[in-house]
Amino acid sequence: MGSVCRCIICHDYGDRDRLGKFELRTIVHVKQYGWSVILTSPRENRPGWAFTAGLWHTLRSPELVVFGLEPYDMQTIVNNLGDRAAAGHPLVAGQERRDATDRHPVVLRPVHTHWYERLLSEALRFYRHPPLPFLQAVWPDAAGRYPWQAGSDPALGRYQPSLWLSPESHPPGIWTS
Incomplete structure (x- = not known):
């Protein structure tokens, strides 16, 4: 991925006078905090999720997404x-991170x-020109096993999709319908 940022802060797409509330709020958050957290409410029998917009702009760090926890917990994890990325601890695919939450570690998957x-x-509305890197913060079951590990709780797939797989390769279910 190139290091050029094509977000609506860095590039004038000729529509700045027509940006909506979401884009304007995101710009304010990114300028003030370095990124914005977008929370998606549960819908159509799917749990909610949270993701960032602005980490790539501010830090050239991958954006983050996490699924299936309480909104406060998801926001805490991505923040x-x-x-940590802003403090010099880069976000890298495959890492198990114990600094995301006190409750459990997460593994970052592309x-x-x-x-x-x-x-x-x-996030695409903010960046306009993907692809940009995203990492999914995947949390384990009560026994500490991740969805791809043998013996993990099958319910994990209901709460968090396997976004490292293509939609065509993903097991059928609420995330693919």
Whole structure:
């Protein structure tokens, strides 16, 4: 991925006078805090999720997404990881991070670009020219096993999709319908 930022802060797309509330709020948050957190409410029997817009702009760090927890917990995870990236602890695919939340570790997995429009469209509105890197913060079951590990709780797939797989390769269910 190139280091050029094509977000609506860095590039004039000729529509700055017509930006909506979402874009204006995101610009304010990114300028003030370095990124913005977008919370998506549960819908159509799917849990909610949270993701960032602005980490790439501010830090050239991958954006983050997390699924299926309480909104406060998801916001805490992406903000804590963003804070760590800003402090010089880069976000890298495959890392197990114990600094995201006090409750449990998370593993960062790369998000397949075919999910972006389906689940992260608000970030695309901010950046306009993907692809940009996204990492999914995946949390384990009560026994500490991640969805891809043998013996993990099958319910994990209901709460968090496997975005490192393409939509076509993803197990059928609420995330692919």
